[in-house]
Amino acid sequence: MPSSPVFRDSSPAYGAIRRRSRFTYKQLGSLASYSTTSPLRVIAHIDLDAFYAQCEMVRLGTPEDQPLAVQQWQGLIAINYPARTFGIGRHCTVTEARKLCPQLIAQHVATWKEGEEKWAYHEDAASHIGTHKVSLDPYRLQSRKILALIKDFLPSNRQKVEKASIDEVFLDLSGQIHGILLERFPELGNPPPYDDPSENLPLPSITALDWQADALVDLDDIEAEADDPDWDDVAILIGSEIVRDIRAEVRQQLGYTCSAGIASNKMLSKLGSGHKKPNQQTVIRNRAVQHFLSDMKFTKIRNLGGKLGEQVVSTFDTETIKDLLEIPVEQIKLKLGDDTGIWLYNTIRGIDASEVNSRTQIKSMLSAKSFRPSINNVEQAYKWLRIFAADIFSRLVEEGVLENKRRPKTINLYHRHGGQTRSRSTAIPQGKKLDEATLIDLAKSLMNQIASEGRVWPCANLSLSVGGFEDGVVGNMGIGAFLVKGDEAKGLKTQSDASTPSSDRPEKRRRVEGPSIQNFFKRDSPYGATEDNDSIEDADEHQTLRSLASHDAEDSRKEAGETDFVTTKSSETRQLSITDYMCSRCNAGLETAEALQSHLDWHFAKDLQQEEERGRPGFASHTSVPSDQKQKKPGAPSSKKSSRGSNSKLEQGQSRLKFG
Numbered sequence: 131m132p133s134s135p136v137f138r139d140s141s142p143a144y145g146a147i148r149r150r151s152r153f154t155y156k157q158l159g160s161l162a163s164y165s166t167t168s169p170l171r172v173i174a175h176i177d178l179d180a181f182y183a184q185c186e187m188v189r190l191g192t193p194e195d196q197p198l199a200v201q202q203w204q205g206l207i208a209i210n211y212p213a214r215t216f217g218i219g220r221h222c223t224v225t226e227a228r229k230l231c232p233q234l235i236a237q238h239v240a241t242w243k244e245g246e247e248k249w250a251y252h253e254d255a256a257s258h259i260g261t262h263k264v265s266l267d268p269y270r271l272q273s274r275k276i277l278a279l280i281k282d283f284l285p286s287n288r289q290k291v292e293k294a295s296i297d298e299v300f301l302d303l304s305g306q307i308h309g310i311l312l313e314r315f316p317e318l319g320n321p322p323p324y325d326d327p328s329e330n331l332p333l334p335s336i337t338a339l340d341w342q343a344d345a346l347v348d349l350d351d352i353e354a355e356a357d358d359p360d361w362d363d364v365a366i367l368i369g370s371e372i373v374r375d376i377r378a379e380v381r382q383q384l385g386y387t388c389s390a391g392i393a394s395n396k397m398l399s400k401l402g403s404g405h406k407k408p409n410q411q412t413v414i415r416n417r418a419v420q421h422f423l424s425d426m427k428f429t430k431i432r433n434l435g436g437k438l439g440e441q442v443v444s445t446f447d448t449e450t451i452k453d454l455l456e457i458p459v460e461q462i463k464l465k466l467g468d469d470t471g472i473w474l475y476n477t478i479r480g481i482d483a484s485e486v487n488s489r490t491q492i493k494s495m496l497s498a499k500s501f502r503p504s505i506n507n508v509e510q511a512y513k514w515l516r517i518f519a520a521d522i523f524s525r526l527v528e529e530g531v532l533e534n535k536r537r538p539k540t541i542n543l544y545h546r547h548g549g550q551t552r553s554r555s556t557a558i559p560q561g562k563k564l565d566e567a568t569l570i571d572l573a574k575s576l577m578n579q580i581a582s583e584g585r586v587w588p589c590a591n592l593s594l595s596v597g598g599f600e601d602g603v604v605g606n607m608g609i610g611a612f613l614v615k616g617d618e619a620k621g622l623k624t625q626s627d628a629s630t631p632s633s634d635r636p637e638k639r640r641r642v643e644g645p646s647i648q649n650f651f652k653r654d655s656p657y658g659a660t661e662d663n664d665s666i667e668d669a670d671e672h673q674t675l676r677s678l679a680s681h682d683a684e685d686s687r688k689e690a691g692e693t694d695f696v697t698t699k700s701s702e703t704r705q706l707s708i709t710d711y712m713c714s715r716c717n718a719g720l721e722t723a724e725a726l727q728s729h730l731d732w733h734f735a736k737d738l739q740q741e742e743e744r745g746r747p748g749f750a751s752h753t754s755v756p757s758d759q760k761q762k763k764p765g766a767p768s769s770k771k772s773s774r775g776s777n778s779k780l781e782q783g784q785s786r787l788k789f790g
């Protein structure tokens with residue numbers, strides 16, 4: 131029988147029960163400095179519900195209960211929750227979807243029409259796959275607005291926000307929560323006994339925590355609900371309050387619902403946001419982690435959705451975390467190599483000390499199109515290259531290229547003919563202002579180089595990308611360069627310190643040194659196999675700086691969960707040297723980050739073509755995940771009715787917590 135905590139401290143029978151927190155003054159202090167090892171750390175992951183679909187609903191003023199899907203050619207790329215109740219999913223064609231739900235609104239994505247200067251919503255886009263190219267600009271724009279609003283909502287000196295994809299962010303709320311804790315519990319501000327920071331804190335002076343409508347994951351030990359909360363519970367509760375307010379603000383100001391996970395690290399918070407959808411938030415307290423993870427397939431975890439996950443499944447012949455927990459670390463290391471082994475060992479135990487990285491800079495951009503029917507000459511190719519250049523240039527302008535804040539160093543063209551992909555790349559001249567015409571000229575000259583090799587027609591796919599972004603060059607700065615702040619400013623400082631023109635400096639300068647777990651998984655690809663929209667675009671940056679926010683290329687989806695490439699040292703299974711970069715998709719070893727980047731770009735171009743051949747142009751899920759599994763994604767119930775905006779449902783664990 132659970133005893134009331136009120137009696138517990140005074141009852142002699144419980145005299146032995148601890149009166150102090152498990153946490154020390156020092157650990158509390160580490161919260162203020164966003165220490166990634168602080169046991170009180172609070173990380174949130176926010177993911178927009180049916181994002182593209184919501185963008186269209188907001189744009190069109192669609193009633194909330196109206197089923198709506200976003201169409202791309204004959205396929206669907208986003209389905210709102212009312213439409214999901216009819217069993218409509220990303221696997222459906224428009225025709226199938228309409229059969230399931232005759233009142234469905236299928237809104238086609240915006241497109242660039244051949245020869246036009248700007249994308250637009252064309253009535254008849256779906257029937258013009260030959261002459262139009264998809265634009266995701268409208269969604270990028272909404273994404274930026276939402277991100278800006280979230281940032282603004284946080285105190286100006288406490289904005290640790292990482293954009294993880296077009297519709298999701300990680301927030302490190304630790305610093306802000308530290309401040310709130312001290313405000314609400316002034317006793318925490320007292321000096322520690324004997325001035326010794328390793329002394330334990332007093333227990334929180336409250337015994338009941340009000341979790342409101344949050345979905346609380348059950349504790350590992352259900353009985354423990356009766357225990358007094360400790361500071362990690364209080365911290366995460368404050369985190370969930372902040373997140374609830376952010377979600378309400380996004381809803382109120384911009385009209386979007388989102389779901390969130392609140393936990394002690396990125397991995398868990400990401401799993402949490404997908405736990406209950408739409409429009410809900412899930413709290414995973416430290417004491418609930420094992421319970422939360424135990425029945426889960428590890429392929430749901432960030433970085434385990436792709437090849438690495440497959441490798442783990444085949445090596446240990448299981449998909450469940452529970453089974454893996456039985457395996458001693460030495461054995462895992464033996465099979466996967468030291469770094470990956472240790473990483474996996476920790477991960478399945480809910481341990482993840484990766485940092486929320488507030489840099490949100492894009493490292494490359496790609497514009498691509500697969501042709502059906504194929505194109506047959508250079509003139510046709512030029513037409514598309516003009517559109518690609520316009521598309522990329524408009525995105526460059528948003529990135530501040532006109533102010534010379536940032537600019538790409540290289541341009542690449544991929545060309546596909548008869549199952550073979552060729553690519554050419556060249557440096558973008560750094561001396562003069564970058565404009566659209568320059569991009570077109572460079573693209574054409576790359577095209578000419580490829581064409582001159584002969585046997586390049588018919589061509590099934592062209593992809594143009596720019597990459598190797600650098601901060602504005604010192605000595606050649608426009609006024610914009612004086613206005614940069616934060617990380618950009620730091621970038622400039624590094625540059626002037628090095629007194630080397632940026633174009634000459636190897637990108638390696640930013641590489642995180644040392645093969646630690648922290649930088650082992652260069653790509654923080656969230657969630658894994660099925661539902662990510664991470665793009666390959668900034669892969670080179672992931673090679674150099676871990677977990678930068680990704681940028682979402684149109685047609686970028688196929689990299690979802692597969693880009694968890696690994697740099698590795700002396701892994702027996704792969705037999706690579708210490709300097710190798712490994713492609714997680716085919717296990718190829720590449721010598722440099724740049725080589726890996728082009729290799730991944732090649733995969734990317736190849737996937738584009740395959741996907742488009744399958745009639746889902748430009749978008750794809752990980753091919754290894756069967757579509758029935760995708761449908762089982764949390765939050766995509768095919769039968770349950772969902773109501774946007776309703777937040778009143780009590781969740782599991784809710785009642786048990788009101789024990790005070």
Ligand code: CTP
Nearest residue numbers: 179180181182207208297661663687749750751
């Ligand atoms: N997307 C896509 N192709 C995919 C997966 C996602 O085009 N294979 C797009 C979707 O249109 C979506 C956005 O990327 O709106 C974000 O993806 P995700 O968060 O995975 O799905 P949502 O549609 O937002 O749905 P959920 O509510 O489950 O998050």
Ligand code: CA
Nearest residue numbers: 177178180297
């Ligand atoms: Ca989403």
Ligand code: CA
Nearest residue numbers: 177295297298
């Ligand atoms: Ca997402």
